[in-house]
Structures are given as structure tokens and as C-alpha cells.
Amino acid sequence: MILKPPVEIGDILHLIAQSELSLVATAEATPVLNALSLGKETSGLLIIGPEGDFTEKEVNMMMEAGAKAVSLGPHRLRVETAAIALLSTVMLWSDSQQTSVS
Numbered sequence: 001m002i003l004k005p006p007v008e009i010g011d012i013l014h015l016i017a018q019s020e021l022s023l024v025a026t027a028e029a030t031p032v033l034n035a036l037s038l039g040k041e042t043s044g045l046l047i048i049g050p051e052g053d054f055t056e057k058e059v060n061m062m063m064e065a066g067a068k069a070v071s072l073g074p075h076r077l078r079v080e081t082a083a084i085a086l087l088s089t090v091m092l093w094s095d096s097q098q099t100s101v102s
Helices: 009-018 056-064 079-101
Strands: 022-031 045-047 068-071
Touching: 009 045, 009 056, 022 056, 022 079, 045 079, 056 068
Parallel strands: 022 045, 022 068
Antiparallel strands: none
């Protein structure tokens, strides 16, 4: 896992296009567990925005580049908390998929 510092929206679009799976956390989206599939991705990009959320334009730009918009629930989270929540959810989901396949 690599934690990167904040970047401008334009700088992340090419990373999304190159990533096997990109999830962008935003308030108005499908719950993260509903958005995950049984794909064979071995790496991914988790994108956490500012505490006030991304703008609609920013979300649309990232989705056009290939990201899936996901929600962490109805509560606003601090950036640090949102990063841990999204990573923990994806790790738990991934572990459960490997266990059920074995």
C-alpha cells in the first residue's frame, strides 16, 4: 500500500485510467460493498476527497476516466477517517472473497 499526498484533480485522472480498479469516495453514490464485484483485480486506487466532498464536476471527471463512485454511508468523515474506512472495507471484502473461493 502506498499513501500519496493530496493532488490536483487533473493529476489523478491518468492514474485512474491506468488502474485496474479505482474507487472514489463520495457522499451521493452506491454503498462501497454494493459496488465491489468478483473481479480479478490485484491492485487498485482508493480516492478520498476533501471533507466537504468532491464537486459534481470532479466526480464526473473521475468516473469518465474509469473510477467507480462509492459511498461510505450517510455520515461525513474526516479525510483521515474516510481513508481508513474505505481501505478497511475493501480489505475485509477482499479477504472474504479469497476465503469463500478457497
